[in-house]
Amino acid sequence: MTQRHIPSREDIGRVLGGVIGAQAGEDVAVESCRVEGERLLVTLSVPQALAARMGDIAPRLESVLASAFPGWQPRVVLTAHRTTTATAPPSRASGGGHRPLGGVGHPEAADAPLLPGVKAVIAVASGKGGVGKSTTAVNLAAGLALEGLSVGLMDADVHGPSLPRMLGIKAKPEVRDGKLIPLEACGLKAMSIGMMVDEEQAMIWRGPMVMGAIGQLLGDVEWGALDVLVIDMPPGTGDAQLTLAKKGVLGGAIIVSTPQDIALLDARRGIAMFGKTNVPVLGIVENMSYFCCPNCHHRTELFGHGGARDEARKLDVPFLGEIPLLADIRMSADAGRPLVIAAPDSEGAQAYRGLARTVAGTLRRLPGR
Secondary structure, eight states: OOOOOOOOHHHHHHHHHHHHHHHHTTOOEEEEEEEETTEEEEEEEOOHHHHGGGTTOHHHHHHHHHHHSTTOEEEEEEESSOOTTOOOOOOOOSSSOOOOTTOOOOHHHHHSOOOTTBSOEEEEEOSSSSSSHHHHHHHHHHHHHHTTOOEEEEEOOSSSOOHHHHTTOOSOOOEETTEEOOEEETTEEEEEGGGSSOTTOOOOOOHHHHHHHHHHHHHSBOOOSBSEEEEEOOSSSSHHHHHHHHHTOOSEEEEEEOSSHHHHHHHHHHHHHHHHTTOOEEEEEEEEEEEEOTTTOOEEOBTBSSHHHHHHHHHTOOEEEEEEEOHHHHHHHHHTSOHHHHSTTSHHHHHHHHHHHHHHHHHHTSTTO
16 A cells, blocks of 8 residues: 655645735744644644634635645644644534634524524623632533533633633544534533643634634534533623624523622623623622631631622622632632532532522523523
8 A cells, every 4th residue: 555645844835825825925834734544634823913814715725735635634724823732623524624713704604503402501701800700610510410401511711711621621522523522521511622722822812713713612513402501701791702692692691700899890891791782691699709717617708798799689680699719619620620529518519509509490491491
């Protein structure tokens, strides 16, 4: 059997030069090239300014490479950063190509039904970072699974994905019939951009690529039949939030805040954003509500107390409960096991279980349930 020639980065650069030169000149670099079975995985580094208008070029580049290197099934990924350790995400089966990670400009995808087997989608959001939103989302999702629901967990924080670490996931997702298969951990189906890139890799993306990546996490993932998909949102009111709101998939949003006035100010902005996009706010969670000394059991309200409850009353939205500030919550997250599973009888786990039971009851009352 004749051994096939494995193209080098230089070979690929020469072949693609004429195709991409008209759009990008010398600004697009062949970042990496590797072989997986019959597939030739090529990563191109694209300047941010060109990312939006080059989102549709990947299928064309794949066709050119297939003609130049017979016997290979090329897959091209565009990234808006330069790194020598970029990992190409799994690709669609041959015959149409795979949208680049963070690719944009695919109107046909916008018309396709999203999440046909998912009964409800809820966002866990916060007005600012550092309030424990992701930890709350993971423990809420795991708590809902313990209530007997089939649960998916999607990490929409493209710039700072933490879901793989918090669930102890190190594997890469597979592709079947052109769909990414969620990885399963702690009774959840999970998907994150962080599963497709190195943990230390910075995702230096602007709006169009962020919105493209969010669309892929929804439409290009085989979520299957779920009672609820929990989406861990990035902090703030940016592109990811607006993309999900405009796609019309959100059945509601849960706002996480500390009792501190500054955090509540930003939480108020988040609630206003969901209101303007017609996404119901299912309630507010007060995280880091109090600290209880493990030795003397003295309770200290480090960030104040009751601020989120008062805010919920002012805004006429449900108050969903208090989560204490505990070391074992942090340690379980770092260890890759939600506290509700790692220490189910602990004070923190019981607080999360109470939150999950409240949210489960709310889900049953959502339209379409």
